[in-house]
Amino acid sequence: MASEVAGQIIGGTMGEVLIREKSDSNIELGDLLVTGTKESFTILQVFDIRYGSQIPELTRELAAGLILEGRGERVNFLDEALRNYRVVMARPIANVTGNTVRTPKRLPPFFSTVRHVTNEDLRFLETDPRGKVFIGNVRSGSKVLDIKVHIPGEEMFTHHVLVAATTGRGKSNLVKVMLWSIIGTGKFGVLVLDPHDEYYGRSGPGLKDHPEAKRFVRYYSPKPPPGQNSLVINISSIEPEHLEGIIDLTDPQREAIAIYRRKLGNHWVENIIKGVVEEKVPERSISVLQRKFRVALGVYYEDNQFKTNNDTFSVSSGASTLDQIVSDLVSGKVVIVDTSRLTDEGELLVGSMIANKVFSRYRDAKGSDDFRHLPPVSIVIEEAPRVLAEDKIVEGDNIYSTIAREGRKFKVGLLAITQLTSVIPRTVLTNMNTKIILGNEMALERSAIIQSAAQDLSTEERNIASLDKGEAIVSSIFTRFAVPVYTPEFEKFISSARNVKKDAELVVE
Ligand SMILES: Nc1ncnc2c1ncn2[C@@H]1O[C@H](COP(=O)(O)OP(=O)(O)OP(=O)(O)O)[C@@H](O)[C@H]1O
Ligand SMILES: [Mg+2]
Incomplete structure (x- = not known):
């Protein structure tokens, strides 16, 4: 230049x-x-x-x-x-x-x-990239410079990240590139709830191609490739609070659930699905719950047996899956959960169950020696307004809003991906201390992002509207100013990353 x-x-x-x-x-x-x-x-x-x-x-x-x-x-x-x-x-x-x-x-x-x-x-x-997450190269307008931008991972992940853009501007691509840069470090546990099955790379390039993937990437899918894990979750692991903000419930339905949980312990879901009648619970509430569980879990009871229309929720197996996922996260792995075969509610429920489990693991460990050794965990959620929109958290917190509010103390953070920022409450947005803003032609969305950014972006309206694929602005309390970046296309990035690695190895030899 x-x-x-x-x-x-x-x-x-x-x-x-x-x-x-x-x-x-x-x-x-x-x-x-x-x-x-x-x-x-x-x-x-x-x-x-x-x-x-x-x-x-x-x-x-x-x-x-x-x-x-x-x-x-x-x-x-x-x-x-x-x-x-x-x-x-x-x-x-x-x-x-x-x-x-x-x-x-x-x-x-x-x-x-x-x-x-x-x-x-x-x-x-340019800083020492160790312990940091690669975001992209600095950009001047549409010219890409030779300067790489890395943000300290522990701080960034635990203070939450928002990735916002209109569809197709490169949100998932960016997150894939970010995750690639930390795989193998063992310093972070990252849970990716993947409704489009696009992160692992089942049938194309993906995080599975990382040289350290064998040790540091775990894939849970209803149809896992050889060597990976089945996503089977036993319905006895479901707790009433997992449903908050995920499945719409009326007060009588909540009361019914509380009665079943109290009387039948872990078997409460199973008994509702089966239609076992409990005293003081109106039959109507039960049949409504049966229907809701059938939609969310795909599990129902017919001809005297449990049936399922997906392979994820099970009455008989999958009792240890959640523990397995949490232990993967705790050992610094990237865990990709393929929820592409589930309904929206099913996916969010799986996410909610894992997130609850991780959060309690970390909250319970807080203050102990164990806690200091636990790696920070970040939960990547696509289309985040499904759980973070105002109307999802008015009735009480769901696990995601709880994490947004107090996860930082327990080293658990959210990486929320969204096309709509305006529906996420300000209290949640201001807690997300790193915002990665990609192109957005909707003025309302731009202003919601700008108003909650870490730096004054009031003059950035026009720039944000004109960003091309992969072009972003990183506004973070961990950068001194809002840095314009370009994140490379994943496929190109990983082939060059591999070359760089080879060069580095040559130098060492
Ligand atoms: N930095 C980039 N350079 C060139 N092409 C890119 C870049 N980022 C993404 N693309 C291409 O744009 C397309 C959309 O990218 P991506 O899926 O990441 O968008 P998205 O914002 O996640 O979209 P959606 O809202 O639909 O999830 C992909 O086909 C990808 O190959
Ligand atoms: Mg996407």
Whole structure:
């Protein structure tokens, strides 16, 4: 990237520095510009561009008319770079002196020149990647720089992450890349609830292709490939609180559940499905619950036997699956749970059961020696409003909102992926201290994200609307400013990651 002069500051305010663009410097929306010396400089980010002209508007209209009507061969004064130009609006986002980065509180000198950012300027963002999660490369507009952005994993995961974008902008791709970068470290347990069966890579590239996958990636699926695990969960592991915020229940239904649980212990679900009548419970409540369980679990009772229309919930097997998953997480693995064959409610219930189990394991260990050795756990949930939307948590917390609120104390965090940020309550959003914002053309969604971001993104509206696939803005309490990044496409990333690894090994040998 050229380090020549790209423009000159001609006025403005702290929030909007005006720069006249040098005619050939191709400044784009989102570009990072630099003013100052190599040792001490200010980074500015472009958020809008307009035309500027020395020629009065009427004259420009006349000149355009002459050209359009074929009488304007000689109207060349308009081309002059001196008289017509572009004015760039940019916001100072960081003052850098050596390795110290500060939020700008002074305007850069009047009339100072600006240039495009270079790799050298941003070296301070490069840190030792150990214990960190790779997010992508720094981006200036749509130009990808050679600087990799890593965020400390323990802090980021336990303070929750929100990944927001319209469909198809690369949310799942980004999360796959992030997870790839931590597999094999054993430092984090990550649970991925995967409704589209796209993370493991059953029939294409995926996390299974990681060189350390054998030891550090576990896949639970109703149809597991050889060597992986069956996702079978015994219905006796279901507790009434697992249903909160997942299955809509009325008060009489809740009461009925409480009675069954008290009287029949672990066999409460089974007996409801079977239709065993309990005193004080109206039959109607039971038949409604039977229907709800049939939808969520796929389990019903017919011809004197239990039947199931999926292979996940079982009356007879799967008693140790949840414990197995929790123990995988505790030993620093990425656990992918393929819920693609379940109904929405079934999937969320499985998630809720695992999340509850992990959370209680960590909460119970808190304060003990054991706790210090437990790795942080992050729970990746796709289409998060299904459990985090306002109406899902009004009646009381479900496990996800509990984790969003107090998980940090217990080293358990959420990584919530969403197309809709606006339906998630502010209290939950403000607890999510890292937001990875990909392209979004819906103004309402952009403003919900911007309002809850860790940095002032008020000028970023237009940038967010114009982000292409893989282009993101990372706003986090763990970055000094909102960093524009590009996350590579997973397939390309893993082939280059493998090459890098080979190179590194060669050096060692
Ligand atoms: N960084 C990238 N560069 C190029 N292509 C990308 C990038 N990220 C994603 N894609 C492509 O865009 C498509 C959609 O990506 P992805 O599935 O990650 O989007 P998404 O935001 O998760 O969508 P959805 O909301 O449907 O889940 C994929 O086919 C992927 O190959
Ligand atoms: Mg996706």
